[in-house]
Amino acid sequence: MKQFIIRRLLIMIPVFIGISMIIFGLIHSTPGDPYITMLDPNITEADREAMLNSIGYYDPLPVKYIKWIERAIKGDLGYSIRYKEPVADVISRRIGNTLLLSVTALVLSVLIAVPLGIVSATKQYSVFDYVATILALIGLSIPAFFFALGLIKVLAFDLGIFPISGIETTGANYTGMKRVLDVLHHMALPIIVLTFVQTASLMRYTRSSMLEVIQQDYIRTAKAKGLSERVVIYKHALRNAMISIVTLISLSLGGLLSGAVLTETVFVWPGMGTLVYQAILNRDYPLVMAGTMLLALCVLFANLLADIMYAVVDPRIRYE
């Protein structure tokens, strides 16, 4: 097991370098000079050149890349051009908000989707199965941001049940329990959107992997030896179906973190998605670089986690 994890980690190194090189190359080929707004407009052209030179603006791309990697490994992610403070500080303020949304949505969707998928599979072709499958297909097909816009229009504007955007009431300065309730109130709509979309794919997946397992011979054997339906489904079938379900859950964590850009933008949620999106529009290179790398790393580790989980829950997988 230890060897397996170490080997997986070693494979991650070239992948990580590849990701960082491509992202770095991309970001540094965006047109325009981001420092133009940062410098005092009264300084002379020569001074400006000297300053740009000193921060390495004219270095060739590979040199810039190596400098960035060197500093990043030491924990120095650079200085945000727009926020005028270290990138690490800006990100640490935002990442919690994104985690709050995506982890809550993931937990809720697992709690909803797995039981629904099991019932749907055990009662295949029933009305319940039909309704659940259609609902799941709707969830897979609706653009999350369009669903979000619809909810804002109906529930926030027309009915006034939920706030339109943001994470808390601006200017209210609530503390303690009141603040928690306020944030929960603001969270409701984005959580509904993310959970619905996530539940749809997870439910479909649970259903199909349960169906696959239920048709196997050992399930028939278990039924034939007189075990109750309940024991057969939950003890024998579910355990095996869980192997692929667990993998999908850890894979979707990465997707949730990086995929929430549009949902966050629509709800003006101060998370990583809106931060990186704004940074791209503002050509805030250091922030875009660190933010994108961080999200890619999350996906990379989620994939690793999926691989490890798969190996842990499935004893048939040999690690050598």
Next chain:
Amino acid sequence: MANNIANKSSNISKVQGEEGTSLWKIGAKRLIKNKLAVFGIVVLSILIILSVLAPVITPYDRDETNLTNTYQKPSKEHWLGTDELGRDVFTRLIYGGRVSLSVGLVSTSISVIIGVLLGAIGGYYGKVVDNIIMRIVDIFMCFPFFIMAITIAAILGPSIWNVMIISGILSWPSIARIVRAEVMTVKEREFVEASKALGLTPIEIIFRHILPNVLAVVIVYTTLGIASGILSEAGLSFLGLGVKQPQPSWGNMLSAAQNLRSLRLHWWLWVPPGLLVFITILSINFLGDGLRDALDPKLKH
């Protein structure tokens, strides 16, 4: 004697030819029995006809503005009202279908070409070649899709071609993975060994003998890929990084909802394009599921 053999082999190929078509015929029959898939085909056909015949269907010009007639509610003259420049929303909606559907098709073609080629090469050759291709796949799979799309869109600038390229280039890895896995199993079969023994080149073996066996899977994933191409267009254009005005697309029509006043008061500007994206993707998913059940015997219950 030689004549006899030639006769026999032509008979054999005739029989095989018939079996070949009948396999697809069985698939088509199964597909037609699937109600949801038929629903998908019908809806998609209607949408395609509407967007192709757009100039015939609507009396208005796509970009015809009328500043005295802005933000009109749906009426007899304007079925879906007018927008901030007084343009007819229904007209722009069916013209927008041209853009959104073709973005889906072209971007998927790009990703299928790259994915099938790399997947087949990796699966067939294995070893170092496969290892390198799979690491590239790993790299692309880790990219936060939407953020990469926005970054590339910011570099290339907003245009319909760039949306196609971005979506195509970012979504080939999943097809490559699937094709690779299929090729790896197909290449162990006897007929591949026979082709090798006959002295066919690897390119001939891959294109003439292996890929036709992988076609069913590729068709299913191409269908589903079109849906994600349309979704990426909608998302990018919604953020103003996709198809540029005045050319209408469902995505950039949706961006009317970025304006809070329009979101609240002018539903006819953003609900119809959103619903069309939704219905299109739903139909494609129905069709894709139907195709999978019809063409992939392994998943037959």
